[in-house]
Amino acid sequence: MTTSAFRLAILSGVLALWEIAARAGNPLLYVPPSAVLPSLVNLVALRSYPDLLEHVLLTAREIAVAYALAVAGGVGVGCALGGHRVLGRAYAPMLAALYAVPAVVWYPSLMLFFGLDAASKIAFGFLLGFFPITLAVLAGTRQVNPHLVTVARSFGASPLAVFAKVLLPGMLFTLVGGLRTGLALAVIGVIVGEVLGAKAGMGTLINHAYGLFRTADYVALVLVTLVLIVTSDVLASLVERRARRWTT
Amino acid sequence: MTVADAELIRIDGVAKRYRTASGVVDALGDVSLAVPEGQFCTIIGPSGCGKSTLLGMLAGLVGPDGGRVLIEGQPVTGPDPRRVATVFQDPGLFPWRTALENVEFGLELQGADRGRRRAVATELLGPLGLRGFAEKYPRELSGGMKQRVAIGRALAIDTKILLMDEPFGALDEQTRMLMGEWLLDIWRRTNKTVIFVTHSLHEALALSTRVVVMTARPGRIKSVLELPLGYPRAMESPELVTLRAKLWSEIRDESLRAMSES
Numbered sequence: 001m002t003t004s005a006f007r008l009a010i011l012s013g014v015l016a017l018w019e020i021a022a023r024a025g026n027p028l029l030y031v032p033p034s035a036v037l038p039s040l041v042n043l044v045a046l047r048s049y050p051d052l053l054e055h056v057l058l059t060a061r062e063i064a065v066a067y068a069l070a071v072a073g074g075v076g077v078g079c080a081l082g083g084h085r086v087l088g089r090a091y092a093p094m095l096a097a098l099y100a101v102p103a104v105v106w107y108p109s110l111m112l113f114f115g116l117d118a119a120s121k122i123a124f125g126f127l128l129g130f131f132p133i134t135l136a137v138l139a140g141t142r143q144v145n146p147h148l149v150t151v152a153r154s155f156g157a158s159p160l161a162v163f164a165k166v167l168l169p170g171m172l173f174t175l176v177g178g179l180r181t182g183l184a185l186a187v188i189g190v191i192v193g194e195v196l197g198a199k200a201g202m203g204t205l206i207n208h209a210y211g212l213f214r215t216a217d218y219v220a221l222v223l224v225t226l227v228l229i230v231t232s233d234v235l236a237s238l239v240e241r242r243a244r245r246w247t248t
Numbered sequence: 249m250t251v252a253d254a255e256l257i258r259i260d261g262v263a264k265r266y267r268t269a270s271g272v273v274d275a276l277g278d279v280s281l282a283v284p285e286g287q288f289c290t291i292i293g294p295s296g297c298g299k300s301t302l303l304g305m306l307a308g309l310v311g312p313d314g315g316r317v318l319i320e321g322q323p324v325t326g327p328d329p330r331r332v333a334t335v336f337q338d339p340g341l342f343p344w345r346t347a348l349e350n351v352e353f354g355l356e357l358q359g360a361d362r363g364r365r366r367a368v369a370t371e372l373l374g375p376l377g378l379r380g381f382a383e384k385y386p387r388e389l390s391g392g393m394k395q396r397v398a399i400g401r402a403l404a405i406d407t408k409i410l411l412m413d414e415p416f417g418a419l420d421e422q423t424r425m426l427m428g429e430w431l432l433d434i435w436r437r438t439n440k441t442v443i444f445v446t447h448s449l450h451e452a453l454a455l456s457t458r459v460v461v462m463t464a465r466p467g468r469i470k471s472v473l474e475l476p477l478g479y480p481r482a483m484e485s486p487e488l489v490t491l492r493a494k495l496w497s498e499i500r501d502e503s504l505r506a507m508s509e510s
Contacts, residue, residue, distance in 0.1 A: 147338055154308075155333075155405070156327050161357055169344045
């Protein structure tokens, strides 16, 4: 109760400050929340951007594909590096170094490779999501007690059974954390990609509104995007909580 | 063939060396041993004498560098859960599984259906003294209970051979003695062949039908002591006191050697 009361207080405080600050400034650049509300209503009622739904769906689809690829690639590469000690020792530092490079520097070359359509956004979302997942899987395979693997083998477990019944549950906690970070970054990758250059998607609409100084519409679009992101994060945290109860 | 039939386990001149950073270590040198069915055979010896390595070979987890290991006349090439179950010093329970689910593990790997797994494991929990603990996770169990779950997990796959690598080594003395009594009870009811590795003279004398004494590294068999005595054994009887003195004098020399070398 107190947490939500606090949240409400902070939120209304921020909105009040925003309103006051915006009214004092240039209305073209600074929109007060009172002006955003009608824009939001127009947006959701499909009056300002009638094709909003298509853009939302496109962005959601790009995120889903980018994330699926990041999970598959991250789990695969992470397991390969974690399973082979020599391979892991050779490549893990390179991976960590690549992760430290601001990923946005790769985006121009991704656009050259994949064009302005969805593919380059998916590639960028994948690139951002792939690293934290790979590193989490790698850390996870290392934190599994090797004795448990020996025990499983003594009961005749095949390599696949060892993975499914020992490694996976043993690293679930770390893995889920990585999957959640990966999702957040894949979402960021896709939307940033759209803002930087695209023909469709939420990022494009945001860029469009912003470029035309339709500031109220711009803020309304950002709010809708925020809902999309928060929804994905809530889903991820539900999965994480389930996994947390299951392990340790 | 009659001799070979009676032998469940045959170890034939096995040797093992490990390569470490400081050079090659001869862990086990030319060990031969035959164990007939139904025995409680204890292997005792100083630290680092290769007892665990020998057990690992029987479990199919360690390959010998020389010689061979036969079970029912067939060479061991890898873990064989139809014949051999192993209990380790570290119980190695899966922390995300309840006691019951841990006991079910081997049957699950063998593809037994859920109903049968549940039934077998539940029935085992009674004699394991864990009836009320089926749904507990390993972190909620005491050391002795954890090891009983691990023993239950090994018993569930109902093998002829039960390998135990210092199973009570990490427990306090009272718990150890009770666990020993309890294990005897299980062994006598199931008629399994037990190969039991220990450091404890008391355990060796209280439990075994045969004690194999190993030398310091590289481990060889120094002597074999037959114990054709009934159970429970009065450890203060003149017979056992004499046996204990004899066993201790055998082990003492080897332990001294192991100490001076390490």
